Amino acid sequence: MQTAFYGSSKTAPFFAPSQALIFQKTLAQAVTCVGVGVHSGLETSLTLYPALPGTGYVFVRSDIAAPKNKLKADYQSVVDTRMCTRISNTYGTSVSTIEHVIAALAGAGITNSLIEVSGPEVPIMDGSSLVFSEMIKEAGTKVQNSSLPTLKILRPIRVEQGNASAEFLPGLGRTISMQFVDYGRLGTLTDETVFSFDLDTDDFSELLSDARTFGFFEDAEKLWAAGLAKGASLENTIVIQNKSIMNEGGLRSEDEFIRHKVLDAVGDLALAGVAIQGTFRGINSGHTLNNQLLRAVFETPDAWCMV
Numbered sequence: 001m002q003t004a005f006y007g008s009s010k011t012a013p014f015f016a017p018s019q020a021l022i023f024q025k026t027l028a029q030a031v032t033c034v035g036v037g038v039h040s041g042l043e044t045s046l047t048l049y050p051a052l053p054g055t056g057y058v059f060v061r062s063d064i065a066a067p068k069n070k071l072k073a074d075y076q077s078v079v080d081t082r083m084c085t086r087i088s089n090t091y092g093t094s095v096s097t098i099e100h101v102i103a104a105l106a107g108a109g110i111t112n113s114l115i116e117v118s119g120p121e122v123p124i125m126d127g128s129s130l131v132f133s134e135m136i137k138e139a140g141t142k143v144q145n146s147s148l149p150t151l152k153i154l155r156p157i158r159v160e161q162g163n164a165s166a167e168f169l170p171g172l173g174r175t176i177s178m179q180f181v182d183y184g185r186l187g188t189l190t191d192e193t194v195f196s197f198d199l200d201t202d203d204f205s206e207l208l209s210d211a212r213t214f215g216f217f218e219d220a221e222k223l224w225a226a227g228l229a230k231g232a233s234l235e236n237t238i239v240i241q242n243k244s245i246m247n248e249g250g251l252r253s254e255d256e257f258i259r260h261k262v263l264d265a266v267g268d269l270a271l272a273g274v275a276i277q278g279t280f281r282g283i284n285s286g287h288t289l290n291n292q293l294l295r296a297v298f299e300t301p302d303a304w305c306m307v
Helices: 099-107 130-139 217-225 256-272 287-298
Strands: 002-005 023-027 031-036 043-049 057-061 070-072 078-080 086-088 094-096 113-117 141-147 150-153 157-161 164-169 174-180 193-198 214-216 238-241 275-283 304-306
Touching (some): 070 086, 157 287, 256 287
Parallel strands (some): 057 113, 150 275, 214 238
Antiparallel strands (some): 086 094, 150 304, 157 164, 174 193
């Protein structure tokens, strides 16, 4: 992985006058769902609870005794980004596949929630954030009397890996823009596409929530042979074989692949713990680069200021 920093600013971080405040928000009541873990194949329950201002996203493993069962979901707690985002605490307790539920929370503007899960995986549901978004609508939301800290990008900062890259650019809003380039593996299923999502003005539940995760049949066979992806099926994953969609009914939209990449980015970038004022631009970026970019940002304090 190569990290490149662009721009000539050497100004130390400073606190600028506040612009439009983003208020913290939580759920109005608890709400629960039950599904299977994509890797274990075991039934798992998940409950979203309201939380106090400043809590952020905190997972609680109901199958493990306190204090080992609590995990703060932030970019520093991420320990694995292969195929999903997995977090761990100092006791070694972990929770994986957190990105879809975090994306639904962040997409709804929820900044504080306790997330109770009965095992080491968030249930995969249908492979998208749709069920989680519907749960949030059912629970309702509550605006809290505290603002969310905002980090303003002052100069570009970028990370790269192979033919993929992710960067933050200075900008007035909070936009996530993803470019997905097909290098022949998908055939005629998709061309080079770009999709942008504005966290402040666009509707996550309408534009992104139903976009499912996707993978290739030959890769799934390897995972099954390794004892992984026991819960993966055509019910929760778009499966591609010989450049054709195996799922009955095909894609939910022509741009479902790129929309899911943006959905993942919403979840991954929400682990910053602050609102990031600027434009995220990714090219084939996934969990690994998204997390590496957040780490690069916080390791480069002259590239931003707190607003």
